[in-house]
Amino acid sequence: MTNVAFITGATSGFGRATARRFASEGWALVLTGRRLERLEDLKAELEDRVPVHIAALDVRDASAVQAVVDELPAAFRCVTALVNNAGLALAPEPAPQAALADWHTMIDTNVTGLVNTTHAVLPLLIETGTGSSIINIGSVAGEWPYPGSHVYGATKAFVKQFSLNLRCDLLKTGVRVTDIAPGAAETEFTMVRTRGNQAASDAIYRNTTPLTAEDIADQIVYVATLPAHIAINRLEIMSQRQAWSPFAVDRDA
Numbered sequence: 001m002t003n004v005a006f007i008t009g010a011t012s013g014f015g016r017a018t019a020r021r022f023a024s025e026g027w028a029l030v031l032t033g034r035r036l037e038r039l040e041d042l043k044a045e046l047e048d049r050v051p052v053h054i055a056a057l058d059v060r061d062a063s064a065v066q067a068v069v070d071e072l073p074a075a076f077r078c079v080t081a082l083v084n085n086a087g088l089a090l091a092p093e094p095a096p097q098a099a100l101a102d103w104h105t106m107i108d109t110n111v112t113g114l115v116n117t118t119h120a121v122l123p124l125l126i127e128t129g130t131g132s133s134i135i136n137i138g139s140v141a142g143e144w145p146y147p148g149s150h151v152y153g154a155t156k157a158f159v160k161q162f163s164l165n166l167r168c169d170l171l172k173t174g175v176r177v178t179d180i181a182p183g184a185a186e187t188e189f190t191m192v193r194t195r196g197n198q199a200a201s202d203a204i205y206r207n208t209t210p211l212t213a214e215d216i217a218d219q220i221v222y223v224a225t226l227p228a229h230i231a232i233n234r235l236e237i238m239s240q241r242q243a244w245s246p247f248a249v250d251r252d253a
């Protein structure tokens with residue numbers, strides 16, 4: 001039986017690199033994201049090697065997610081890995097200056113969207129059973145506080161705890177759950193976060209060595225292809241050139 005990876009956010013960054021990496025392992029692919037043209041390009045690139053099914057999808061829309069899953073062709077229904085990758089950070093400014101709409105968009109995408117997809121795909125994963133995986137893309141921001149992380153970091157803390165809690169409920173199903181928590185990686189993520197400000201985005205990566213999308217894709221495929229009895233609960237990955245800062249202290253002048 002062919003393994004099938006169902007990937008959200010396959011149009012860019014980690015998701016697209018993961019699709020390519022699974023293709024090199026011979027996995028069939030269900031690729032989703034809002035930008036249909038990019039999905040079509042990726043399908044054209046990979047379909048001579050593996051079966052590829054694409055569906056334009058906004059993960060915030062629960063009924064659209066359910067429809068994509070209900071309409072999966074038979075050959076793509078034996079999902080072996082769900083990669084809940086679609087997500088974004090907005091509003092890098094401090095909380096008092098952040099727009100409420102940006103907070104809602106992050107919650108709707110990173111929390112509600114991830115829950116929508118998990119709920120819809122879970123019956124297929126349970127049907128596949130032993131050796132299948134849910135791989136949720138969290139972030140170091142879900143574990144470690146930093147200025148400007150406010151709602152983004154809180155959504156990723158949700159991803160972490162939801163992943164751990166799912167493990168409890170899925171114990172007897174054979175389905176594994178992993179929270180992969182990357183540090184800074186160079187993708188379109190910072191262009192989205194800075195609302196298309198190329199200079200601000202470039203400044204984040206200047207004169208350092210961030211993770212790449214391929215680094216994270218390697219870890220996702222590693223987790224999905226481990227022997228069925230091994231469950232990695234959480235994998236936090238940083239560039240060696242990223243670490244933490246001391247506590248900030250407010251002092252009188």
Ligand SMILES: NC(=O)c1ccc[n+]([C@@H]2O[C@H](COP(=O)([O-])OP(=O)(O)OC[C@H]3O[C@@H](n4cnc5c(N)ncnc54)[C@H](OP(=O)(O)O)[C@@H]3O)[C@@H](O)[C@H]2O)c1
Binds near residue numbers: 013060139213
């Ligand atoms: N890059 C980093 O430094 C970093 C670090 C830690 C964690 N992460 C997390 O890694 C994941 C992937 O990010 P990335 O770095 O690869 O960024 P990216 O290059 O901007 O890719 C984000 C992907 O999410 C999709 N997406 C966003 N909103 C969506 C929605 N409403 N419905 C469906 N798809 C949606 C985008 O596709 P469309 O726009 O086509 O819909 C795109 O494919 C995110 O969850 C992010 O929070 C990133």
